[in-house]
């Protein structure tokens with residue numbers, strides 16, 4: 001179910017496409033590479049993975 005996975009990934013992304021400098025959940029700094037790779041990212045790797053597992 002490749003399509004469903006992609007849909008869920010997009011749904012977890014915010015509407016504004018500006019990457020946050022700090023995680024919106026735990027306030028940890030988000031690495032520059034991650035911010036550039038995932039445009040609009042709002043969470044660090046740890047919080048994002050938790051979100052994707054529990055979503």
Ligand SMILES: [Zn+2]
Nearest residue numbers: 023026044047
């Ligand atoms: Zn975090």
